[in-house]
Each structure stands twice: as structure tokens, then as C-alpha cells.
Amino acid sequence: MSRRTALQIGVYGLVCVIILLVPSVVDNAFILNKYARYLVLGILAMALSLSWGYTGILNLGQAVSFGLGSYSMAMALKLRTVPIHTGKGGLPDFMVWNNVTTLPWVWEPFYSLTFAFIAGIAVPAIFAALLGWFMFKGRITGVYVAIVTLAVLVVVNLLIIDLQRYTGGFNGITDLAQLQVFGLVFDAYGSETYYLIAVFLTVSLFFALAVTKSKAGLILQAIRDHEDRVRYFGYDVAHFKIFAFSVSAGIAGLAGMLYTIVMEFASPTFVGVPLSLSLVIWCAVGGRQSLLGAMLGAIIVTGMQGALSESKIFLETWMLIMGLVFVIVVLFLPKGLAGAAEMLAKRLLGNDKAAAAKETELPVRERASGEAGGAR
Amino acid sequence: MDVILAQIVTGLSIASILLLVALGLAIIYGATGVINMAHGELVMLGAYSAWALQTYVGIGLLPGLVIIFFVVGLFGWIIERVVIRHLYRRPLDTILATWGIGIMAQQGIRLIVGGELRYVQMPPSMSTGISLLGFETSAFRLFILAFSAMLFAFTWFLIYRTSFGMKLRAITQDREIASCFGIKSQRIYSLTFAYGAGLAGLAGALVSPLKSVSPEMGTTYVVDAFMVVVVGGVQSLVGTIASAGILGEFTGFLAFYSNDTIAKALVLLGIVILIRFRPQGLFMSKIRASSTGQ
Numbered sequence: 001m002s003r004r005t006a007l008q009i010g011v012y013g014l015v016c017v018i019i020l021l022v023p024s025v026v027d028n029a030f031i032l033n034k035y036a037r038y039l040v041l042g043i044l045a046m047a048l049s050l051s052w053g054y055t056g057i058l059n060l061g062q063a064v065s066f067g068l069g070s071y072s073m074a075m076a077l078k079l080r081t082v083p084i085h086t087g088k089g090g091l092p093d094f095m096v097w098n099n100v101t102t103l104p105w106v107w108e109p110f111y112s113l114t115f116a117f118i119a120g121i122a123v124p125a126i127f128a129a130l131l132g133w134f135m136f137k138g139r140i141t142g143v144y145v146a147i148v149t150l151a152v153l154v155v156v157n158l159l160i161i162d163l164q165r166y167t168g169g170f171n172g173i174t175d176l177a178q179l180q181v182f183g184l185v186f187d188a189y190g191s192e193t194y195y196l197i198a199v200f201l202t203v204s205l206f207f208a209l210a211v212t213k214s215k216a217g218l219i220l221q222a223i224r225d226h227e228d229r230v231r232y233f234g235y236d237v238a239h240f241k242i243f244a245f246s247v248s249a250g251i252a253g254l255a256g257m258l259y260t261i262v263m264e265f266a267s268p269t270f271v272g273v274p275l276s277l278s279l280v281i282w283c284a285v286g287g288r289q290s291l292l293g294a295m296l297g298a299i300i301v302t303g304m305q306g307a308l309s310e311s312k313i314f315l316e317t318w319m320l321i322m323g324l325v326f327v328i329v330v331l332f333l334p335k336g337l338a339g340a341a342e343m344l345a346k347r348l349l350g351n352d353k354a355a356a357a358k359e360t361e362l363p364v365r366e367r368a369s370g371e372a373g374g375a376r
Numbered sequence: 377m378d379v380i381l382a383q384i385v386t387g388l389s390i391a392s393i394l395l396l397v398a399l400g401l402a403i404i405y406g407a408t409g410v411i412n413m414a415h416g417e418l419v420m421l422g423a424y425s426a427w428a429l430q431t432y433v434g435i436g437l438l439p440g441l442v443i444i445f446f447v448v449g450l451f452g453w454i455i456e457r458v459v460i461r462h463l464y465r466r467p468l469d470t471i472l473a474t475w476g477i478g479i480m481a482q483q484g485i486r487l488i489v490g491g492e493l494r495y496v497q498m499p500p501s502m503s504t505g506i507s508l509l510g511f512e513t514s515a516f517r518l519f520i521l522a523f524s525a526m527l528f529a530f531t532w533f534l535i536y537r538t539s540f541g542m543k544l545r546a547i548t549q550d551r552e553i554a555s556c557f558g559i560k561s562q563r564i565y566s567l568t569f570a571y572g573a574g575l576a577g578l579a580g581a582l583v584s585p586l587k588s589v590s591p592e593m594g595t596t597y598v599v600d601a602f603m604v605v606v607v608g609g610v611q612s613l614v615g616t617i618a619s620a621g622i623l624g625e626f627t628g629f630l631a632f633y634s635n636d637t638i639a640k641a642l643v644l645l646g647i648v649i650l651i652r653f654r655p656q657g658l659f660m661s662k663i664r665a666s667s668t669g670q
Binding site for chain 1: 599
């Protein structure tokens, strides 16, 4: 283990501990719920960093995975609501309104919570793997990946809204039961939910870190920097890309499930273009090539948005400021705040070994990859 | 038979709007490789300019077109000078930066004008219906069809028959070599961007009487316009017009047989599959050397 890796694990661990300690300081249920929401979006941005920052797949449709996870949790919780809210034989209320008489077969398995948990991760991962197979086997790269993922996002969004009878359409799935596992009740405003999310955040962060530190992770970064060279070495680039794409989607699915728990509904906006693109902003602001950076980027930006939107002036100018910050980050800080922090740390620590190691391990070939992309 | 003909006319009407919106994007993307996500917002700005001219200055839609073209074009020129020119070597980042600009434009309009829907009046002379091949269509839609055809012809002339166009084509093929021949690529890029933006502004002004004007209106247009450009093939003007026609007709027909949502989803899926198997677009047989030698 290099010194840099040890340092990284230390910093990552410290951040997770701080996040886990928050409920012991904050005892306002409303604020805790808000923080929990930001953390979920942090997980989502972290997942995007894995595919975008580490592998160079600009996935503008990350919200598809998020939405699939969110809906599978919502379906399971909907089937567990007290009978007052649902129609005859446990039929969800919106189906009754839409004259659906029997539960569609897709919904059947969601009576089992275990199935819902697995589906929430597996369905997005498999969907991403199929989409990845479709794209990367055809050597679709760069801008075209962005366009295809965006188009797929729009299609999924349109379908969810259009299939109102089965998905609740524009209103989404509301009126959900609270999640109960092992006798624990996860109230969206309780500290249990916060801990649940914080624990999953820690687990998924370290899982993603392990992926990037593995040999496969190294190849992923090589693909980002120069895809053709990796291909000349004899690696099947498509397989590695599908892997990264699919793992990222799985984590996003997990985040989607957690989001349903904390928001107490699922809606087509979770599969919306605005969310998907905002996610890219958070990731870029935090630092796309750093898992922790991307995660903190999302938490900080959404947190600031939440805090500032309480005052009227900021509510109106917020998006303006955000757009400006984003343009500036893209222009001057391609590595985001994480890159800036790293540079600052290097300056402060002087040219000791750790700094040198950092430099060699993060060969950001921004320009080179850009040129290669342009030539294609 | 009548139904089919009526559908063809509807499809043509959709296609002409698509072409109008996509033309500016096609030129910017084809020539500079910049994915301009702010294109929809340029369309929106054009629509708002039309509204502002009509409401505050009293200039009607048609005489206002020239002003709108230059106003939005100037805006595009500023965007290029301030932001885009730093990003030519990072094509993926242009998506991000221009999207940021798009957000700013949207929110700026919302702050200045407000988020309410605005309405632009159709030129009175064109609010009547005309019968074409035995079908009632609005005169304004026919005007849009004619106008987009005219703009297309003008753009084609500009690119293939003027010295500006020749320089632009040279830069598109190889920027460095073109610079060696003394072509000021910076300037050509700025002007191209401004021209594309101006076209977007015209598109916005022309669709404004058909649909309500709102700060978010651009978002739908930018996706549609991209699909037209991708299907047609980058750097192929003829491809752009053909794909606008194809997509317009397809959307029209599919919407007739199912509903608008399904039609849109199906068209997008078709495009995804097309990109997979023909990323160069439908109408581009040779990629580099003779792509511009039509």
C-alpha cells in the first residue's frame, strides 16, 4: 500500500466518521432529514465519478439508474401501506383510480422486501450493462455516449409518465409505508434513517475506492486517458467500460432506494433531465476524478442550495450563481475543488514524498484525452 | 389517402420547425465540434426578443426578425469569446460549460422578465388558413416552411460559395494547416458561432406565435435539434435538411398511430440505434477528405 493510498483511506474514513457523528450534535428531525437527503445525492455523485471521472464515460443518464432503484423501493413500500390507502386486495390507490383491477405481474415480486432490495441494485446494474454492451461493443465514445445516455434518459422518463396505470405517471408513487427491517422502523425524519444512509454511504464509498485501487481500476483510468493504447495492449476495452458503467449504475440504484426512504415518495422527476445534469455539475464542482470530491461536491452544493433557498433573494438568483460557478469550474478547475485542495496541500506540505507520489498517481491527461476525442 | 396526405403536411410542418432549430446547431457543431447545450436558450432568447419588440417597441414579428438575428447573434459571439474559445481542445467540457451558460440565461430571463408564459402575436396577414392540396393549413406554418427553406439555401450558399465558407471548411478539415495558410481561425470560429446563434434566435422568434414563450422552452428544442444533427451527420448540410424531414414525418405519423409521448420515445430509440450502427449519421458516406466537397 502506497503512502498515498494510506492517506486517502485515512481522509475518506475521517469524513465518514464525521458524517456518522452528525446526529449526536443535531437533534432536529427536519434538519436531519435534509442532511440525509444531501448524503444520498452525495452517493449518487460519487457513483458518477466512478464512470465519468475514472473511466471517461460521460453518462448524462445517471438518473435512469437512480430512478429505477427509487421506484423499486417505492413499489415494495407501496404494497406495504395500511389497507386504508390502498384499493381492494392491496391494490395501490393510483391503480384503482386508473381502473386497473389486478396487480400487474411486474409488481407481484415486490411483496418481498428482499427482492426489492436486490432488484433496486440489480435492475439498474443489468440495464446499464445491456446499454453499455450496446454502446461500447460498437465503440461509441465521447460525445456520442453523452447523447445516447441522454436520449435513453428521456425515453425512460417519457415511458414512466406515459404508463400511468402501472407507475403512477406524473404524480409518481406516494403514500408509502415506512421501511421496517429486523424490527427497526426507518422513519424518514428519524435518526435511524440517517444512520442507514450514512452506513451505506461509507460502504459504497469504500467499495468504489477498492474498485479504483484494483488492477481493473488502473486499467479504467488508462482507458480514460488513452483508450486506443489500452486496446493495443490487448485489453478488451468494452468489457472494462461495461464493468465501470454497471457498477456505477448499481450504486446509483442503491442511492435511489435510499432516496425513496428519505423522501417518502418516488416521482418521475427522479428520472428527470434536470436532476441528471445537475448531478454532473455537482460532480464537476467537487472534482470528477476524486470519489470523495464528487461526493462532497454534491453534499456542499445541494446543502448550500437548501440553506440559501430559504432567503428569497437567493431563491431567485441561485441557479444564476450555480451556472456561473459551473462555467468557472469547467474553465479553470477541471479537477474541481478536490483538485484545488490537492494542489493547495502540495504547496503547503512542500515537495515531500507524499506530494510526489500524488503527482505520479494522478496523471491527468485532460488535454491529451481532449485531443484524442477531437480527432475521432 | 386523404389521411396520409394530411399527415404528410403535418409532418412537413414539424420538419420545418426542426430544420429551423437544428440548422444553427448543425453549423456550430459541424464546424467547431462544440456541443452547444445553450442552443435551446438561444432559441428562447429569440422568442423573448420577439415578444419584447412587439410589446415594448411595437415592432411586429416579421420586421423584427432582422433585429432579433443580430441581437441573439451578438449574444452568441460574446459566449464564444468569453467561454467557448478556451475549450476547443476539450469537446466534452463544452457540453458542461454551455449547459452552465444555458442555466444562467434561463434564470436571467426569469429574473428580468418573470417566469410567466408570454404570447407573441402572429402577423395579422398570416393568421388565416389557406387550402393546400385540399387541406386547410395555417398560412403562418407555410411561411415557416418557406422561410426555413430560404434560410437553408442562404446558409448553403454562405458555406459553399463564399470565401468565408471556404475558410470555414478549411478550418473544419484541419485547423492548424488552415492557420498556416493565414486563415484567422479564431475570427472565423467566432463569426460561425454568432451566425449559428443568430439562426437559433430566428427559430425562436418564428415558433413563438405557435407556442407560448417561457424560460424553459429551450430545453425541448435542444434535444430535438441534436437528434436532427446526429441523424443527418455532422458537417453535412444536406443531411440536416433530410433528417429534419425524416424525423418530422416519423414523429407526425407515429403520433397519429399512437400518441405524442410514445412517438417521441420511439423516435429517440430509433436514433439511439442509429448512433450505434452509424455514428457518422445517415448522410455522410466519406468522413474526412471529401466530406465538404459536395
